Amino acid sequence: MHTHYxxxxxxxxxxxxxxxxxxxxxxxxxHNIPPTPDQEVFIGKLMEFAKSGDATILxxxxxxxxxxxxxxxxxxxxxxxxxxxxRMIDPAYGDHPDNKASHCAKMIAExxxxxxxxxxxxxxxxxxxxxxxxxxxxxxEIKRKLVEDYGILAHEIRFIQEFKNEKSKRxxxxxMNDGRVRVLFGSTSMLGTGVNAQQRAVAVHHLxxxxxxxxxxxxxxxxxxxxxxxxxxxxxxKVDVIIYAVEKSLDSYKFNxxxxxxxxxxxxxxxxxxxxxxxxxxxDEKSGMNFSEYMAILSGNTDLLDKARLEKKxxxxxxERKSFNRAKHETENRLLEMTNHLVFxxxxxxxxxxxxxxxxxxxxxxxxxNYLNALVLDGFPSRDEKVLGAKxxxxxxxxxxxxxxQRIGELYGFEVSVTTxxxxxxxxxxxxNRFSVKGNYKYTHNHGQIAKADKEAAARNFLRALEHIPQTxxxxxxxxxxxxxxVAQMQxxxxxxxxxxxxxxQLKSELAxxxxxxxxxxxxxxxxxxxxxxxxxxDVGNEEVLSKYSSTYGQTCPTTNDIVGKQLxxxxxxxxxxxxxxxxxxxxxGFRI
Numbered sequence: 001m002h003t004h005y006x007x008x009x010x011x012x013x014x015x016x017x018x019x020x021x022x023x024x025x026x027x028x029x030x031h032n033i034p035p036t037p038d039q040e041v042f043i044g045k046l047m048e049f050a051k052s053g054d055a056t057i058l059x060x061x062x063x064x065x066x067x068x069x070x071x072x073x074x075x076x077x078x079x080x081x082x083x084x085x086x087r088m089i090d091p092a093y094g095d096h097p098d099n100k101a102s103h104c105a106k107m108i109a110e111x112x113x114x115x116x117x118x119x120x121x122x123x124x125x126x127x128x129x130x131x132x133x134x135x136x137x138x139x140x141e142i143k144r145k146l147v148e149d150y151g152i153l154a155h156e157i158r159f160i161q162e163f164k165n166e167k168s169k170r171x172x173x174x175x176m177n178d179g180r181v182r183v184l185f186g187s188t189s190m191l192g193t194g195v196n197a198q199q200r201a202v203a204v205h206h207l208x209x210x211x212x213x214x215x216x217x218x219x220x221x222x223x224x225x226x227x228x229x230x231x232x233x234x235x236x237x238k239v240d241v242i243i244y245a246v247e248k249s250l251d252s253y254k255f256n257x258x259x260x261x262x263x264x265x266x267x268x269x270x271x272x273x274x275x276x277x278x279x280x281x282x283x284d285e286k287s288g289m290n291f292s293e294y295m296a297i298l299s300g301n302t303d304l305l306d307k308a309r310l311e312k313k314x315x316x317x318x319x320e321r322k323s324f325n326r327a328k329h330e331t332e333n334r335l336l337e338m339t340n341h342l343v344f345x346x347x348x349x350x351x352x353x354x355x356x357x358x359x360x361x362x363x364x365x366x367x368x369x370n371y372l373n374a375l376v377l378d379g380f381p382s383r384d385e386k387v388l389g390a391k392x393x394x395x396x397x398x399x400x401x402x403x404x405x406q407r408i409g410e411l412y413g414f415e416v417s418v419t420t421x422x423x424x425x426x427x428x429x430x431x432x433n434r435f436s437v438k439g440n441y442k443y444t445h446n447h448g449q450i451a452k453a454d455k456e457a458a459a460r461n462f463l464r465a466l467e468h469i470p471q472t473x474x475x476x477x478x479x480x481x482x483x484x485x486x487v488a489q490m491q492x493x494x495x496x497x498x499x500x501x502x503x504x505x506q507l508k509s510e511l512a513x514x515x516x517x518x519x520x521x522x523x524x525x526x527x528x529x530x531x532x533x534x535x536x537x538x539d540v541g542n543e544e545v546l547s548k549y550s551s552t553y554g555q556t557c558p559t560t561n562d563i564v565g566k567q568l569x570x571x572x573x574x575x576x577x578x579x580x581x582x583x584x585x586x587x588x589x590g591f592r593i
Contacts, residue, residue: 024231024239026224033103033246036096038086043248046082050075059090076250083249084128084208085138100244101138104205105145107242108183111203112152118230119179121200125219126207127187131159138207139185146183160186160195173197192218198225203240209254253304303518310511317504324498335490342483348441349476355414355439356469362412363466373463375416377409389455396433396450405436411462414439419448437462443469 035043049057053071056062058078067074081088085101096102104124111122129138139159146152158181163169175181176197184191188210201223210216223231223239231239245251364372375388382388395408401420409416415438423430434448445465451457 023226024224024228024235024237026220027238027240029240029242030252031103031107031242031244032252033100033244034098035246035248036086036098038093038096039082039099039246039249042082042086042089046075046079049078079250080208081128083246083251084126085141087136087141088129088138091136095141100207100246101141101145104207104244105142105149107203108142108146108205109150109152111240112146112150112182115200115202115230115234118234119182119200120202120230120234121176121179121181121197122183122203122205123191123197123201123219123222124183124185124205124207125188125191126185127189127210128208130187131161131185142185152182156180156182158184160184160191169195176200188215188219191222195222196225196227198223198228200230201225201228201239202230202235203242206241206243209243209251253308303514307511307514307518310507310514314504314507314511317500317507320500321498321504328494328496331490331493335487335494338483338487338490342480342487345476345480345483349473349480351440352469352473352476355441355443355466356473358439359412359414359466359469371463371467373411373460375409375411375459375462377416378407380409385459386455389451389458392435392450392458392461393452393455396435396452399433400431401433411437411466414462414466416462435461437465443472 045057049055050072053063053068055067055074063071063074078089083100085099086093086096108122108124111120114120124139124142126138131137131139143154143157143159146157147154158172158175160169160172163172172181172184173195176184177199179200184197186192186195192215204220204223206216206219210219220239220241224241228239231237243251364374366372373385374383375385376383377388377391380388380391382391395418399406399418399420401418403420403422405417405419407415407417416435417438418433418435420431420433423432433450434444435450436442436444436448443465445461445468450461
């Protein structure tokens with residue numbers, strides 16, 4: 001059983017939308033910021049460091065042996081700090097009107113003034129550069145800009161780290177809900193959970209992106225929450241969530257990864273999963289980012305982002321196809337089951353009709369047209385209904401067949417029998433006799449139980465069972481008609497094909513081509529570079545063989561057809577060789593096939 005099937009077997013997953021929780025919609029805004037000149041220069045240093053491992057490029061001592069193993073984690077950490085603010089790298093760097101703090105301050109001020117009449121509030125999140133009393137931080141820098149550049153009162157801007165106990169935290173939450181505090185800064189751990197200050201929230205700002213989708217959801221949940229009255233009354237019941245991303249940094253890529261992870265998790269929980277695997281992009285808080293992806297993002301290469309977008313489309317179509325196939329498979333199973341029932345029910349109706357015809361031919365009637373009770377009990381000569389009833393009551397009381405049916409007589413050629421069944425009642429094992437009359441099928445009256453007080457009713461039990469056959473036939477007829485209608489409805493569904501298979505194949509083809517492009521372009525530097533030739537040969541990895549071919553063919557390296565033919569294994573790796581007759585400086589650089 002796959003994980004998502006097992007998960008859905010043991011959980012009942014419901015989202016806020018599923019249970020009808022009224023809360024604002026989230027409107028995500030990816031705010032792209034061009035890198036500052038200092039960031040452009042530092043991006044080049046980061047790329048050089050990722051290639052060489054020379055930490056002095058970043059202004060620090062050479063890496064220790066332990067740090068060398070974590071080189072890409074260090075590079076990832078520097079890239080995150082660089083994207084937030086260059087002063088996170090070195091306090092000597094100066095402010096810039098295009099850095100993330102400046103953009104964020106401008107956006108906060110816009111929302112502040114737009115919802116000033118309603119005292120709209122905002123949350124600002126960052127796990128880097130958090131507030132420390134008496135020290136420079138991104139929090140305090142943005143507050144400075146808000147106060148000095150946009151005229152916002154200092155006491156309306158607070159940091160969650162200022163409040164050390166539950167009482168003071170409750171006080172600032174109350175101030176947010178009242179509109180006395182308009183902007184609240186904090187980290188995921190301190191502000192992301194347990195803060196119900198949503199009543200006036202109009203915007204959430206993400207200066208950085210957390211590692212886990214659940215953390216991002218917790219951050220957004222401070223405003224996208226039931227009880228947000230200002231959003232409901234004045235903002236079309238929407239909350240803006242702004243993600244700040246510096247171009248050529250890891251911001252956008254990391255945010256896309258979170259979205260991919262969240263989509264995968266949501267599909268797993270809801271049972272709508274199309275794919276069974278997820279490519280997380282080799283980036284996390286423990287190992288950092290792999291070299292190829294790191295270099296691509298910092299160089300401004302958009303292939304990885306294009307790949308993420310294609311993967312999202314492919315995942316959506318695969319999920320749709322999976323849902324279609326699952327529904328079709330379920331319909332096929334129901335159709336098969338319904339068809340089997342239909343065959344059985346038609347046969348049962350036919351057999352019951354035979355029994356009824358047999359009864360009608362054999363049964364006598366009185367003057368009123370009622371069927372006569374011609375019950376005969378084996379070894380019992382009386383035909384009197386009261387005497388027969390008393391005998392049946394005696395059999396019911398004293399006979400135990402041990403679970404097997406036992407013949408006791410007949411009625412119009414139909415065998416009459418009794419079967420002793422075991423049953424549990426209040427922890428005690430009891431036995432109970434059930435009486436039936438058998439033709440092609442067994443028929444019972446009163447669930448096979450003989451009347452205990454009325455002897456004539458006991459004697460007429462089997463006649464009543466046979467008289468009920470026409471009603472049973474009619475019920476089968478109704479059921480057969482309903483089943484035939486359902487079969488007619490299901491057959492076109494089973495015959496239907498999913499119409500987007502070609503579109504999915506095309507997207508997968510584009511994704512595969514992009515993957516190959518990424519592998520070729522973004523491969524880490526290799527110690528040796530194989531050069532290109534117009535003739536393609538084989539990397540035999542043997543100097544003697546190469547020397548042999550050189551002496552045989554002169555200075556020109558042989559073609560594949562010259563030396564390979566059809567004798568080499570298909571498992572060999574083919575590489576273009578340099579033309580030995582071409583000057584080294586004129587040779588083109590090589591590539592892998």
